């Protein structure tokens with residue numbers, strides 16, 4: 001124990017023996033707080049992580065609980081249009097009425113199954129297309145000189161500066177029967193009749209791939225740009241040709257980027273509503289649209305909520321399993 | 332080390348006019364834009380050599396090595412390996428393998444996978460690959476770590492994986508860029524010996540880049556000293572240390588006392604040089620072919636000078652000054668003596684007597700002398 005510890009506070013400060021912050025943390029209220037936090041195992045780092053968690057709790061978990069509650073209710077002609085989950089019966093009993101009929105309904109009616117499967121199919125194909133288009137773009141960006149790289153990065157991010165809805169509408173202008181593509185092809189004389197592109201699955205794929213491509217490119221670019229180029233030199237030095245080096249070195253090392261980009265495209269694409277509604281036809285059955293119809297056209301909030309919960313579970317559970325297997329592999 | 336190397340040194344192919352160089356670097360230059368990184372380097376390296384490229388940071392060592400490996404195009408000149416012109420041959424077709432300064436191990440492959448990588452490229456049969464990988468693992472003593480990934484290894488183990496990976500293909504030439512740079516002193520010394528053993532065992536020609544002169548002295552058959560993109564001197568460690576041919580080399584390798592002077596006498600068997608800096612005439616026991624009056628420098632190594640309290644006989648190679656600083660290193664002491672000209676001179680003397688009172692101490696007036704054969708005359 002050093003003598004200094006017994007000096008009065010004022011003297012300690014004037015002597016400049018310790019930084020002021022340390023002295024302040026040593027004062028009683030701060031000290032109690034610090035010791036209490038320490039006892040609970042909270043340190044500086046945990047505090048930093050806790051903040052975004054609180055945010056998620058407030059703005060994700062709480063609305064989720066509301067939706068869950070509604071999904072377990074019964075539709076009713078009321079304001080809001082569903083029955084209460086918890087009720088006072090005869091003013092003395094607190095009754096909890098859980099209605100699982102909505103979920104059973106989802107299983108019974110094959111409309112929902114088909115919509116789920118079709119959404120997953122559209123999302124999967126869009127993800128693969130995004131990957132095939134986005135990988136070469138990200139690769140080109142990562143290997144470009146820093147000046148061109150910045151320009152390319154700008155171009156990738158630029159569409160975000162205009163509204164998403166506006167950009168989807170722009171595609172209508174391009175794809176419709178008297179739109180840009182058909183007009184050009186007609187005037188050049190390649191076709192006699194306009195090609196029907198609007199309100200087809202083709203238009204939906206175009207819309208989704210176009211809209212979500214940046215979400216594939218950016219994580220891939222971040223991954224590829226970080227790659228140690230001497231690894232490729234080492235591969236070449238050991239007798240590996242450039243094409244083979246791409247498949248044995250670059251591609252395996254970019255798997256984390258591929259996974260991140262694919263999740264960022266696949267997850268929102270499954271629940272996509274705007275693009276199939278605006279570009280797709282009546283036969284484009286996607287879960288987002290079904291949900292919208294249940295909610296606004298049928299005003300069946302409980303079934304709509306059940307659809308939403310089911311989508312969430314169908315997405316979250318496979319991802320959790322995937323993450324668990326990734327962690328096992330890493331350790 | 333000297334004993335270990337003596338067998339090789341007696342061969343001295345570089346002194347044999349009939350010997351054919353294995354690696355021939357002819358007038359090689361490399362420019363990055365306007366900047367000349369390697370300037371007109373010519374170098375012959377012979378089979379079984381362990382050749383060190385030594386020089387300060389940024390002098391172009393790595394660039395020269397990368398040109399040998401095929402990662403940089405030559406701006407000028409030619410490189411031949413085993414008689415084959417290397418210009419235009421991509422790295423994957425060259426008979427040289429490189430060990431990278433950063434090791435460049437493939438992080439997604441195991442130790443085994445890394446070592447086998449080069450053999451797989453050559454479509455070596457699987458049983459043969461397994462056999463050779465196992466041999467390499469034994470050689471670098473990494474058998475128990477075969478299934479680990481690079482990030483699960485220590486720095487020294489990674490370095491050995493990198494070495495094994497480059498060696499397993501039995502290249503004609505192994506290029507090593509600061510192979511021991513990341514290791515601590517003790518591990519470094521151990522690995523230096525290991526490297527020499529491996530080199531002698533495998534019979535592969537090694538070219539090692541380093542900026543550590545001690546390492547170069549320990550490892551190499553010959554050293555090429557580089558400065559600002561040029562090779563300034565090539566020679567055995569002894570030649571480089573005892574007979575530097577420029578002030579740069581004398582200064583770069585070890586420490587040295589440099590006296591500026593003018594030739595006053597240049598005969599067949601001696602030179603006499605007047606030097607105000609040294610405060611005496613300097614006598615060297617061999618002739619030069621210079622003109623009297625020419626400006627030269629005389630380099631004398633600290634360990635070749637002896638100090639005494641009494642004035643020795645003779646006027647030449649004998650100067651006087653005051654002891655300014657002493658560093659006691661146990662086996663020897665380093666003295667800094669301020670001469671009358673104001674120049675600081677460095678002298679190392681073995682501590683022959685145990686009694687400190689007997690030793691020369693601070694502020695004492697001392698005489699410093701050295702043999703006529705000790706000084707080296709430098710004209711540049």
Ligand SMILES: Nc1ncnc2c1ncn2[C@@H]1O[C@H](COP(=O)(O)OP(=O)(O)OP(=O)(O)O)[C@@H](O)[C@H]1O
Nearest residue numbers: 363366368386387388389390391392393394395542
């Ligand atoms: N790709 C490049 N573009 C421009 N200049 C370069 C490039 N590579 C190297 N240089 C320059 O060439 C010079 C020699 O570089 P080199 O890497 O060969 O040095 P070095 O001798 O290996 O140094 P160190 O001991 O620090 O590794 C340096 O001044 C460096 O800045």
Ligand SMILES: [Mg+2]
Nearest residue numbers: 392393394508
């Ligand atoms: Mg270097």
